[in-house]
Amino acid sequence: MSTPAGTVTVTVTGAAGQIAYGMLFRIASGAMLGPDTRVRLRLLEVPAAVASLEGVAMELEDGAFPLLDSIDISDDPWIGFAGASIALLVGARPRTAGMERSDLLAANGAIFTEQGAAINASAADDVKVLVIGNPANTNAFIAMSNAPDVPAERFTAMTRLDHNRAIAQLAEKTGAPAPAIARVAIWGNHSATQYPDIAHATIAGRPALDLIGDPAWLTEQFVPTVQQRGTAIIQARGASSAASAASAAIDHIHDWVHGTRDGDWVSMAVPSDGSYGVPEGLISSFPVTCANGEYTIVPDLTIDELARPRIDASVAELEQERDAVIDLGFAKRA
Ligand code: NAD
Numbered sequence: 001m002s003t004p005a006g007t008v009t010v011t012v013t014g015a016a017g018q019i020a021y022g023m024l025f026r027i028a029s030g031a032m033l034g035p036d037t038r039v040r041l042r043l044l045e046v047p048a049a050v051a052s053l054e055g056v057a058m059e060l061e062d063g064a065f066p067l068l069d070s071i072d073i074s075d076d077p078w079i080g081f082a083g084a085s086i087a088l089l090v091g092a093r094p095r096t097a098g099m100e101r102s103d104l105l106a107a108n109g110a111i112f113t114e115q116g117a118a119i120n121a122s123a124a125d126d127v128k129v130l131v132i133g134n135p136a137n138t139n140a141f142i143a144m145s146n147a148p149d150v151p152a153e154r155f156t157a158m159t160r161l162d163h164n165r166a167i168a169q170l171a172e173k174t175g176a177p178a179p180a181i182a183r184v185a186i187w188g189n190h191s192a193t194q195y196p197d198i199a200h201a202t203i204a205g206r207p208a209l210d211l212i213g214d215p216a217w218l219t220e221q222f223v224p225t226v227q228q229r230g231t232a233i234i235q236a237r238g239a240s241s242a243a244s245a246a247s248a249a250i251d252h253i254h255d256w257v258h259g260t261r262d263g264d265w266v267s268m269a270v271p272s273d274g275s276y277g278v279p280e281g282l283i284s285s286f287p288v289t290c291a292n293g294e295y296t297i298v299p300d301l302t303i304d305e306l307a308r309p310r311i312d313a314s315v316a317e318l319e320q321e322r323d324a325v326i327d328l329g330f331a332k333r334a
C-alpha cells in the first residue's frame with residue numbers, strides 16, 4: 001500500500017464532523033498506520049462544511065506532525081478518493097425529525113452510491129474501505145454494490161466500537177484489565193439487534209463464563225448494555241459517541257493492516273462468505289483474525305442456543321435493509 005516513499009493516501013469523509021475531529025489527529029500522529037508510514041490526508045465534506053473543514057486543516061498543520069505529508073480538502077468524491085489506500089466513510093445523513101426509515105435509507109443511498117462509484121473510479125488498487133456512517137452495514141453494502149471493480153471483501157463496516165464496549169463491560173464486571181480479555185465477538189448489524197457474544201471469551205486464558213459466576217448478568221445486563229450503549233451515550237451527551245467511535249475506527253484499520261494479536265480476534269462487519277448461516281454478500285459482523293493486510297472470518301465456532309436466534313434476528317434485520325435499498329434502486333440483487 002505504501003509508495004516507495006512510504007506515504008499512504010487516507011481519505012476521510014465527514015471530515016468536519018465530530019468523529020473525524022477525534023480521528024484525524026491520531027491518524028496524523030501515526031496511531032493508525034504506525035510510525036514508519038507517512039500519511040497524505042484527503043478530506044471530503046459537503047460544500048456547506050468546507051469552511052469549517054479549513055479550520056480543522058489549520059489545526060492539523062499546527063500539530064506539526066512528522067508523519068503528515070499533506071492535506072487536501074474537497075467537496076467532490078471523485079477528487080476526494082483519488083489514490084486512496086484507506087477510505088474512512090464517516091459522513092452520512094443523520095435521521096432528523098419527521099424522517100421515516102425509508103427516507104433515511106434513501107438519503108444515505110444517494111451518498112453511498114456516489115461514493116462507491118468514486119472509489120471504483122479513482123481509489124488505489126489496494127483500497128481498504130471502512131464505513132462508519134449509519135446505517136453502517138447497509139451503507140457499506142451500497143458502496144460495495146456500486147464499486148464492481150473493487151474486490152467486495154475490501155468493503156467493511158464498523159462494529160469495533162461494539163467489540164470494545166463488550167470488552168469494557170466484561171472488564172468492569174470481573175475487574176480484569178482489558179488486555180487480559182480475548183475472543184469477544186459481535187455478530188450481525190451495528191444496531192440494537194447486534195449480538196455481543198462471550199461464549200468463547202477468555203480472561204487471562206480462562207473461560208470468561210466461568211469467571212462471571214452470575215448467569216443472569218449475561219442476558220439481563222451485558223447483552224442489553226452493549227446493544228443500547230450508543231443510545232445511552234446519545235441520551236447522556238446529547239450527541240452520538242464520537243471520540244470512542246474515532247478510536248474504534250483507528251483500531252479497526254490498525255488491526256486490518258498490521259494484524260490481530262496472537263490467540264485473539266476482533267469484530268468487523270464484512271461481506272459474508274456464507275459462514276454461520278449468514279447469506280453470502282450481506283455485510284454482517286463476524287469475529288475475524290487479520291494477517292498480512294487481510295482478514296479471515298474465524299471458522300468452526302460453536303454457536304450456542306442463546307446466540308443462534310439472536311444472530312438470526314440481527315441478520316434478518318440486515319436482509320430487510322438490503323432489500324429496501326435494492327427496492328430503492330441503490331443496489332442490485334446478487
Ligand atoms: P457529525 O454530524 O458531527 O459529522 C458528520 C459530517 O458528515 C458532517 O460534517 C457532514 O457535513 C458530513 N457529511 C454528510 N454528508 C456527507 C457527504 N455526502 N460527503 C461528505 N461529508 C458528508 O456526525 P458524527 O458524530 O461525526 O457521526 C458520523 C456518523 O457516524 C453518523 O452517521 C453516526 O450515526 C455514525 N456513527 C457510527 C458509529 C459506529 O460504531 N459505526 C458510532 C458512532 C457514530
Ligand code: LMR
Nearest residue numbers: 134229230231233240241
Ligand atoms: C453508536 O453506536 O454510538 C452510534 O452508532 C449511535 C448512533 O446512532 O449514532
